[in-house]
Amino acid sequence: MNVLDVAVEVIDALNTLNAGYMLVGSLATNLYGIPRNTNDADFVLSPQITDPVSVSTLLGTAYRLDNQMSFESVTLTSRRVLTHTETGFLIEFFELSEDPHDLMRFSRRVHIEFLNRPAFVPxxxxxxxxxxxxxxxxxxxxxxxxxxxxxxxxxxxxxxxxxxxxxxxxxxxxxxxxxxxxxxxxx
Amino acid sequence: MDALERDKILNARAMSPERKLRAGLELFELNRALILATLKSQNPHADAATLNALFLQRLAQIRQLEAGQ
Missing domain, CATH: 1.25.40 (Serine Threonine Protein Phosphatase 5, Tetratricopeptide repeat)
Known part of the structure:
Protein backbone atom coordinates (compact mmCIF):
# COMPACT_ATOMS: atom_id res chain seq x y z
CA MET A 1 0.00 0.00 0.00
CA ASN A 2 1.31 3.48 -0.78
CA VAL A 3 0.42 6.86 0.70
CA LEU A 4 -1.81 7.75 -2.23
CA ASP A 5 -4.00 4.79 -1.20
CA VAL A 6 -3.82 6.00 2.41
CA ALA A 7 -5.00 9.49 1.47
CA VAL A 8 -7.85 8.02 -0.58
CA GLU A 9 -8.92 5.74 2.30
CA VAL A 10 -9.00 8.61 4.76
CA ILE A 11 -10.93 10.91 2.41
CA ASP A 12 -13.39 8.09 1.68
CA ALA A 13 -13.88 7.53 5.41
CA LEU A 14 -14.53 11.24 5.98
CA ASN A 15 -16.99 11.34 3.07
CA THR A 16 -18.74 8.17 4.32
CA LEU A 17 -19.19 9.75 7.75
CA ASN A 18 -20.51 12.93 6.11
CA ALA A 19 -17.85 14.63 8.19
CA GLY A 20 -17.45 18.39 8.10
CA TYR A 21 -13.78 18.49 7.09
CA MET A 22 -11.17 20.11 4.92
CA LEU A 23 -7.67 19.12 3.87
CA VAL A 24 -5.13 21.71 5.04
CA GLY A 25 -1.36 21.92 5.55
CA SER A 26 1.25 21.20 2.93
CA LEU A 27 -1.04 19.11 0.72
CA ALA A 28 -3.51 22.01 0.46
CA THR A 29 -0.61 24.37 -0.19
CA ASN A 30 0.52 22.09 -3.02
CA LEU A 31 -2.82 22.72 -4.74
CA TYR A 32 -1.95 26.37 -5.23
CA GLY A 33 1.85 26.48 -5.28
CA ILE A 34 4.78 24.40 -6.49
CA PRO A 35 4.23 20.84 -5.21
CA ARG A 36 6.71 19.69 -2.58
CA ASN A 37 7.21 16.58 -0.49
CA THR A 38 4.95 16.07 2.50
CA ASN A 39 5.29 13.66 5.41
CA ASP A 40 1.69 13.93 6.56
CA ALA A 41 -1.86 14.89 5.64
CA ASP A 42 -3.61 17.45 7.83
CA PHE A 43 -7.37 17.74 8.17
CA VAL A 44 -9.59 20.18 10.07
CA LEU A 45 -12.68 18.49 11.49
CA SER A 46 -15.85 20.16 12.69
CA PRO A 47 -16.36 18.71 16.20
CA GLN A 48 -20.13 19.10 15.89
CA ILE A 49 -20.20 16.56 13.07
CA THR A 50 -17.49 13.98 13.66
CA ASP A 51 -14.40 13.14 15.69
CA PRO A 52 -11.08 11.37 15.05
CA VAL A 53 -12.14 8.26 16.97
CA SER A 54 -15.04 7.63 14.55
CA VAL A 55 -12.72 8.03 11.58
CA SER A 56 -10.11 5.72 13.12
CA THR A 57 -12.73 3.08 13.93
CA LEU A 58 -14.00 3.13 10.35
CA LEU A 59 -10.47 2.84 8.94
CA GLY A 60 -9.63 -0.24 11.00
CA THR A 61 -6.50 -1.86 12.32
CA ALA A 62 -4.06 -0.67 9.65
CA TYR A 63 -4.13 2.67 11.47
CA ARG A 64 -3.24 3.64 15.04
CA LEU A 65 -4.79 6.67 16.75
CA ASP A 66 -2.54 8.24 19.39
CA ASN A 67 -4.26 8.40 22.76
CA GLN A 68 -2.73 11.71 23.68
CA MET A 69 -4.20 14.96 22.41
CA SER A 70 -1.79 17.83 21.66
CA PHE A 71 -2.26 21.47 20.73
CA GLU A 72 -1.22 23.53 17.72
CA SER A 73 0.63 26.61 18.97
CA VAL A 74 -0.92 29.53 17.02
CA THR A 75 -4.66 29.07 17.56
CA LEU A 76 -4.36 26.42 20.35
CA THR A 77 -6.41 24.01 18.26
CA SER A 78 -6.50 20.46 19.62
CA ARG A 79 -4.80 17.81 17.51
CA ARG A 80 -5.03 14.00 17.28
CA VAL A 81 -2.56 11.99 15.24
CA LEU A 82 -3.46 8.86 13.26
CA THR A 83 -0.57 6.77 11.93
CA HIS A 84 -0.74 4.38 9.00
CA THR A 85 1.51 1.78 10.55
CA GLU A 86 2.93 0.24 7.36
CA THR A 87 4.07 3.46 5.65
CA GLY A 88 4.55 5.67 8.73
CA PHE A 89 2.42 8.30 7.04
CA LEU A 90 0.71 10.59 9.56
CA ILE A 91 -2.83 11.87 9.39
CA GLU A 92 -3.28 14.85 11.71
CA PHE A 93 -6.79 15.88 12.74
CA PHE A 94 -7.19 19.44 13.99
CA GLU A 95 -10.42 20.39 15.69
CA LEU A 96 -12.08 23.45 14.18
CA SER A 97 -11.42 26.20 16.73
CA GLU A 98 -13.37 29.32 17.67
CA ASP A 99 -10.65 31.49 16.13
CA PRO A 100 -12.43 33.95 13.76
CA HIS A 101 -10.25 33.19 10.76
CA ASP A 102 -10.39 29.45 11.40
CA LEU A 103 -14.19 29.64 11.28
CA MET A 104 -14.20 31.83 8.18
CA ARG A 105 -11.68 29.58 6.39
CA PHE A 106 -13.85 26.55 7.13
CA SER A 107 -17.05 28.25 5.94
CA ARG A 108 -15.37 29.23 2.64
CA ARG A 109 -13.94 25.77 1.90
CA VAL A 110 -14.45 24.43 -1.62
CA HIS A 111 -14.58 20.95 -3.03
CA ILE A 112 -12.29 19.51 -5.67
CA GLU A 113 -12.38 16.15 -7.43
CA PHE A 114 -9.58 13.87 -6.23
CA LEU A 115 -9.46 10.48 -7.97
CA ASN A 116 -13.20 10.64 -8.71
CA ARG A 117 -14.25 11.58 -5.20
CA PRO A 118 -14.90 14.96 -3.60
CA ALA A 119 -12.36 16.41 -1.22
CA PHE A 120 -12.82 19.68 0.65
CA VAL A 121 -9.99 22.21 0.68
CA PRO A 122 -9.48 25.85 1.71
CA MET B 1 14.56 34.46 -9.56
CA ASP B 2 16.53 32.06 -11.75
CA ALA B 3 15.46 30.13 -14.86
CA LEU B 4 15.01 26.87 -12.93
CA GLU B 5 12.58 28.44 -10.47
CA ARG B 6 10.70 30.12 -13.30
CA ASP B 7 10.34 26.72 -15.02
CA LYS B 8 8.98 25.18 -11.80
CA ILE B 9 6.41 27.96 -11.54
CA LEU B 10 5.29 27.61 -15.16
CA ASN B 11 5.03 23.82 -14.76
CA ALA B 12 2.95 24.22 -11.61
CA ARG B 13 0.58 26.56 -13.44
CA ALA B 14 0.06 23.90 -16.11
CA MET B 15 -0.81 21.13 -13.62
CA SER B 16 -4.38 20.31 -12.58
CA PRO B 17 -5.26 20.56 -8.85
CA GLU B 18 -5.56 16.76 -8.67
CA ARG B 19 -2.14 16.29 -10.26
CA LYS B 20 -0.60 18.70 -7.77
CA LEU B 21 -2.23 16.94 -4.83
CA ARG B 22 -0.88 13.62 -6.08
CA ALA B 23 2.61 15.05 -6.59
CA GLY B 24 3.24 15.68 -2.86
CA LEU B 25 2.21 12.11 -2.02
CA GLU B 26 4.32 10.66 -4.85
CA LEU B 27 7.34 12.58 -3.56
CA PHE B 28 6.82 10.93 -0.16
CA GLU B 29 6.82 7.53 -1.90
CA LEU B 30 10.01 8.42 -3.79
CA ASN B 31 11.72 9.46 -0.54
CA ARG B 32 10.49 6.28 1.11
CA ALA B 33 11.96 4.13 -1.67
CA LEU B 34 15.29 5.98 -1.52
CA ILE B 35 15.54 5.67 2.28
CA LEU B 36 14.61 1.96 2.17
CA ALA B 37 17.23 1.34 -0.53
CA THR B 38 19.87 3.10 1.58
CA LEU B 39 18.88 1.12 4.68
CA LYS B 40 19.04 -2.10 2.66
CA SER B 41 22.57 -1.33 1.52
CA GLN B 42 23.58 -0.56 5.11
CA ASN B 43 21.82 -3.68 6.47
CA PRO B 44 22.10 -6.28 3.69
CA HIS B 45 20.88 -9.18 5.83
CA ALA B 46 17.85 -7.41 7.38
CA ASP B 47 14.39 -8.73 6.51
CA ALA B 48 11.54 -6.53 5.22
CA ALA B 49 9.99 -6.04 8.67
CA THR B 50 13.31 -4.90 10.15
CA LEU B 51 13.93 -2.53 7.27
CA ASN B 52 10.46 -1.03 7.66
CA ALA B 53 11.07 -0.53 11.40
CA LEU B 54 14.36 1.23 10.58
CA PHE B 55 12.53 3.36 8.01
CA LEU B 56 9.95 4.42 10.61
CA GLN B 57 12.78 5.41 12.98
CA ARG B 58 14.43 7.46 10.22
CA LEU B 59 11.13 9.14 9.38
CA ALA B 60 10.63 10.10 13.03
CA GLN B 61 14.13 11.67 13.05
CA ILE B 62 13.32 13.64 9.89
CA ARG B 63 10.10 14.93 11.46
CA GLN B 64 11.96 15.99 14.60
CA LEU B 65 14.49 17.89 12.52
CA GLU B 66 11.74 19.59 10.49
CA ALA B 67 9.81 20.54 13.63
CA GLY B 68 12.94 22.21 15.01
CA GLN B 69 13.41 24.42 11.95
Whole structure:
Protein backbone atom coordinates (compact mmCIF):
# COMPACT_ATOMS: atom_id res chain seq x y z
CA MET A 1 0.00 0.00 0.00
CA ASN A 2 1.31 3.48 -0.78
CA VAL A 3 0.42 6.86 0.70
CA LEU A 4 -1.81 7.75 -2.23
CA ASP A 5 -4.00 4.79 -1.20
CA VAL A 6 -3.82 6.00 2.41
CA ALA A 7 -5.00 9.49 1.47
CA VAL A 8 -7.85 8.02 -0.58
CA GLU A 9 -8.92 5.74 2.30
CA VAL A 10 -9.00 8.61 4.76
CA ILE A 11 -10.93 10.91 2.41
CA ASP A 12 -13.39 8.09 1.68
CA ALA A 13 -13.88 7.53 5.41
CA LEU A 14 -14.53 11.24 5.98
CA ASN A 15 -16.99 11.34 3.07
CA THR A 16 -18.74 8.17 4.32
CA LEU A 17 -19.19 9.75 7.75
CA ASN A 18 -20.51 12.93 6.11
CA ALA A 19 -17.85 14.63 8.19
CA GLY A 20 -17.45 18.39 8.10
CA TYR A 21 -13.78 18.49 7.09
CA MET A 22 -11.17 20.11 4.92
CA LEU A 23 -7.67 19.12 3.87
CA VAL A 24 -5.13 21.71 5.04
CA GLY A 25 -1.36 21.92 5.55
CA SER A 26 1.25 21.20 2.93
CA LEU A 27 -1.04 19.11 0.72
CA ALA A 28 -3.51 22.01 0.46
CA THR A 29 -0.61 24.37 -0.19
CA ASN A 30 0.52 22.09 -3.02
CA LEU A 31 -2.82 22.72 -4.74
CA TYR A 32 -1.95 26.37 -5.23
CA GLY A 33 1.85 26.48 -5.28
CA ILE A 34 4.78 24.40 -6.49
CA PRO A 35 4.23 20.84 -5.21
CA ARG A 36 6.71 19.69 -2.58
CA ASN A 37 7.21 16.58 -0.49
CA THR A 38 4.95 16.07 2.50
CA ASN A 39 5.29 13.66 5.41
CA ASP A 40 1.69 13.93 6.56
CA ALA A 41 -1.86 14.89 5.64
CA ASP A 42 -3.61 17.45 7.83
CA PHE A 43 -7.37 17.74 8.17
CA VAL A 44 -9.59 20.18 10.07
CA LEU A 45 -12.68 18.49 11.49
CA SER A 46 -15.85 20.16 12.69
CA PRO A 47 -16.36 18.71 16.20
CA GLN A 48 -20.13 19.10 15.89
CA ILE A 49 -20.20 16.56 13.07
CA THR A 50 -17.49 13.98 13.66
CA ASP A 51 -14.40 13.14 15.69
CA PRO A 52 -11.08 11.37 15.05
CA VAL A 53 -12.14 8.26 16.97
CA SER A 54 -15.04 7.63 14.55
CA VAL A 55 -12.72 8.03 11.58
CA SER A 56 -10.11 5.72 13.12
CA THR A 57 -12.73 3.08 13.93
CA LEU A 58 -14.00 3.13 10.35
CA LEU A 59 -10.47 2.84 8.94
CA GLY A 60 -9.63 -0.24 11.00
CA THR A 61 -6.50 -1.86 12.32
CA ALA A 62 -4.06 -0.67 9.65
CA TYR A 63 -4.13 2.67 11.47
CA ARG A 64 -3.24 3.64 15.04
CA LEU A 65 -4.79 6.67 16.75
CA ASP A 66 -2.54 8.24 19.39
CA ASN A 67 -4.26 8.40 22.76
CA GLN A 68 -2.73 11.71 23.68
CA MET A 69 -4.20 14.96 22.41
CA SER A 70 -1.79 17.83 21.66
CA PHE A 71 -2.26 21.47 20.73
CA GLU A 72 -1.22 23.53 17.72
CA SER A 73 0.63 26.61 18.97
CA VAL A 74 -0.92 29.53 17.02
CA THR A 75 -4.66 29.07 17.56
CA LEU A 76 -4.36 26.42 20.35
CA THR A 77 -6.41 24.01 18.26
CA SER A 78 -6.50 20.46 19.62
CA ARG A 79 -4.80 17.81 17.51
CA ARG A 80 -5.03 14.00 17.28
CA VAL A 81 -2.56 11.99 15.24
CA LEU A 82 -3.46 8.86 13.26
CA THR A 83 -0.57 6.77 11.93
CA HIS A 84 -0.74 4.38 9.00
CA THR A 85 1.51 1.78 10.55
CA GLU A 86 2.93 0.24 7.36
CA THR A 87 4.07 3.46 5.65
CA GLY A 88 4.55 5.67 8.73
CA PHE A 89 2.42 8.30 7.04
CA LEU A 90 0.71 10.59 9.56
CA ILE A 91 -2.83 11.87 9.39
CA GLU A 92 -3.28 14.85 11.71
CA PHE A 93 -6.79 15.88 12.74
CA PHE A 94 -7.19 19.44 13.99
CA GLU A 95 -10.42 20.39 15.69
CA LEU A 96 -12.08 23.45 14.18
CA SER A 97 -11.42 26.20 16.73
CA GLU A 98 -13.37 29.32 17.67
CA ASP A 99 -10.65 31.49 16.13
CA PRO A 100 -12.43 33.95 13.76
CA HIS A 101 -10.25 33.19 10.76
CA ASP A 102 -10.39 29.45 11.40
CA LEU A 103 -14.19 29.64 11.28
CA MET A 104 -14.20 31.83 8.18
CA ARG A 105 -11.68 29.58 6.39
CA PHE A 106 -13.85 26.55 7.13
CA SER A 107 -17.05 28.25 5.94
CA ARG A 108 -15.37 29.23 2.64
CA ARG A 109 -13.94 25.77 1.90
CA VAL A 110 -14.45 24.43 -1.62
CA HIS A 111 -14.58 20.95 -3.03
CA ILE A 112 -12.29 19.51 -5.67
CA GLU A 113 -12.38 16.15 -7.43
CA PHE A 114 -9.58 13.87 -6.23
CA LEU A 115 -9.46 10.48 -7.97
CA ASN A 116 -13.20 10.64 -8.71
CA ARG A 117 -14.25 11.58 -5.20
CA PRO A 118 -14.90 14.96 -3.60
CA ALA A 119 -12.36 16.41 -1.22
CA PHE A 120 -12.82 19.68 0.65
CA VAL A 121 -9.99 22.21 0.68
CA PRO A 122 -9.48 25.85 1.71
CA UNK A 123 -9.47 28.65 -0.84
CA UNK A 124 -6.19 30.10 -2.07
CA UNK A 125 -6.71 33.27 -0.01
CA UNK A 126 -7.18 31.26 3.18
CA UNK A 127 -4.08 29.17 2.52
CA UNK A 128 -2.05 32.39 2.15
CA UNK A 129 -3.58 34.01 5.25
CA UNK A 130 -2.95 30.93 7.41
CA UNK A 131 0.61 30.42 6.19
CA UNK A 132 1.49 34.11 6.71
CA UNK A 133 0.19 33.87 10.25
CA UNK A 134 2.28 30.79 10.90
CA UNK A 135 5.34 32.44 9.38
CA UNK A 136 5.06 35.49 11.64
CA UNK A 137 3.63 34.01 14.84
CA UNK A 138 5.25 30.59 14.64
CA UNK A 139 8.48 32.04 13.17
CA UNK A 140 8.69 29.17 10.70
CA UNK A 141 10.70 30.06 7.59
CA UNK A 142 9.16 27.28 5.51
CA UNK A 143 5.72 28.87 5.81
CA UNK A 144 6.99 32.10 4.22
CA UNK A 145 8.53 30.00 1.44
CA UNK A 146 5.17 28.27 0.94
CA UNK A 147 3.42 31.64 0.58
CA UNK A 148 6.07 32.77 -1.88
CA UNK A 149 5.45 29.60 -3.91
CA UNK A 150 1.67 30.18 -3.94
CA UNK A 151 1.99 33.87 -4.88
CA UNK A 152 4.41 33.00 -7.69
CA UNK A 153 2.11 30.35 -9.20
CA UNK A 154 -1.22 32.13 -8.79
CA UNK A 155 -2.13 35.05 -10.99
CA UNK A 156 -3.16 38.25 -9.22
CA UNK A 157 -6.58 38.03 -10.85
CA UNK A 158 -7.15 34.64 -9.15
CA UNK A 159 -6.83 36.11 -5.65
CA UNK A 160 -9.40 38.20 -3.79
CA UNK A 161 -7.01 40.94 -2.62
CA UNK A 162 -9.62 42.76 -0.50
CA UNK A 163 -10.42 39.64 1.52
CA UNK A 164 -6.73 38.75 1.79
CA UNK A 165 -5.69 42.15 3.13
CA UNK A 166 -8.59 42.34 5.53
CA UNK A 167 -7.22 39.32 7.39
CA UNK A 168 -3.51 40.13 7.06
CA UNK A 169 -4.30 43.51 8.65
CA UNK A 170 -6.05 41.71 11.53
CA UNK A 171 -3.13 39.29 11.96
CA UNK A 172 -0.36 41.88 11.47
CA UNK A 173 1.09 40.04 8.49
CA UNK A 174 0.55 42.61 5.71
CA UNK A 175 4.19 43.72 5.70
CA UNK A 176 5.37 40.17 5.01
CA UNK A 177 2.66 39.75 2.35
CA UNK A 178 3.88 42.89 0.55
CA UNK A 179 7.50 41.72 0.71
CA UNK A 180 6.58 38.37 -0.83
CA UNK A 181 4.35 39.98 -3.48
CA UNK A 182 7.22 42.28 -4.52
CA UNK A 183 9.53 39.28 -4.67
CA UNK A 184 7.27 37.35 -7.05
CA UNK A 185 5.69 40.05 -9.24
CA UNK A 186 7.93 39.48 -12.27
CA UNK A 187 6.96 35.87 -12.99
CA MET B 1 14.56 34.46 -9.56
CA ASP B 2 16.53 32.06 -11.75
CA ALA B 3 15.46 30.13 -14.86
CA LEU B 4 15.01 26.87 -12.93
CA GLU B 5 12.58 28.44 -10.47
CA ARG B 6 10.70 30.12 -13.30
CA ASP B 7 10.34 26.72 -15.02
CA LYS B 8 8.98 25.18 -11.80
CA ILE B 9 6.41 27.96 -11.54
CA LEU B 10 5.29 27.61 -15.16
CA ASN B 11 5.03 23.82 -14.76
CA ALA B 12 2.95 24.22 -11.61
CA ARG B 13 0.58 26.56 -13.44
CA ALA B 14 0.06 23.90 -16.11
CA MET B 15 -0.81 21.13 -13.62
CA SER B 16 -4.38 20.31 -12.58
CA PRO B 17 -5.26 20.56 -8.85
CA GLU B 18 -5.56 16.76 -8.67
CA ARG B 19 -2.14 16.29 -10.26
CA LYS B 20 -0.60 18.70 -7.77
CA LEU B 21 -2.23 16.94 -4.83
CA ARG B 22 -0.88 13.62 -6.08
CA ALA B 23 2.61 15.05 -6.59
CA GLY B 24 3.24 15.68 -2.86
CA LEU B 25 2.21 12.11 -2.02
CA GLU B 26 4.32 10.66 -4.85
CA LEU B 27 7.34 12.58 -3.56
CA PHE B 28 6.82 10.93 -0.16
CA GLU B 29 6.82 7.53 -1.90
CA LEU B 30 10.01 8.42 -3.79
CA ASN B 31 11.72 9.46 -0.54
CA ARG B 32 10.49 6.28 1.11
CA ALA B 33 11.96 4.13 -1.67
CA LEU B 34 15.29 5.98 -1.52
CA ILE B 35 15.54 5.67 2.28
CA LEU B 36 14.61 1.96 2.17
CA ALA B 37 17.23 1.34 -0.53
CA THR B 38 19.87 3.10 1.58
CA LEU B 39 18.88 1.12 4.68
CA LYS B 40 19.04 -2.10 2.66
CA SER B 41 22.57 -1.33 1.52
CA GLN B 42 23.58 -0.56 5.11
CA ASN B 43 21.82 -3.68 6.47
CA PRO B 44 22.10 -6.28 3.69
CA HIS B 45 20.88 -9.18 5.83
CA ALA B 46 17.85 -7.41 7.38
CA ASP B 47 14.39 -8.73 6.51
CA ALA B 48 11.54 -6.53 5.22
CA ALA B 49 9.99 -6.04 8.67
CA THR B 50 13.31 -4.90 10.15
CA LEU B 51 13.93 -2.53 7.27
CA ASN B 52 10.46 -1.03 7.66
CA ALA B 53 11.07 -0.53 11.40
CA LEU B 54 14.36 1.23 10.58
CA PHE B 55 12.53 3.36 8.01
CA LEU B 56 9.95 4.42 10.61
CA GLN B 57 12.78 5.41 12.98
CA ARG B 58 14.43 7.46 10.22
CA LEU B 59 11.13 9.14 9.38
CA ALA B 60 10.63 10.10 13.03
CA GLN B 61 14.13 11.67 13.05
CA ILE B 62 13.32 13.64 9.89
CA ARG B 63 10.10 14.93 11.46
CA GLN B 64 11.96 15.99 14.60
CA LEU B 65 14.49 17.89 12.52
CA GLU B 66 11.74 19.59 10.49
CA ALA B 67 9.81 20.54 13.63
CA GLY B 68 12.94 22.21 15.01
CA GLN B 69 13.41 24.42 11.95
Missing amino acids: TVEDVIITKLRWAVTGKRAKDALDVRSVLAVQRTSDIDAVYLRRWTDVHGTTKLLDQLLADTKHV
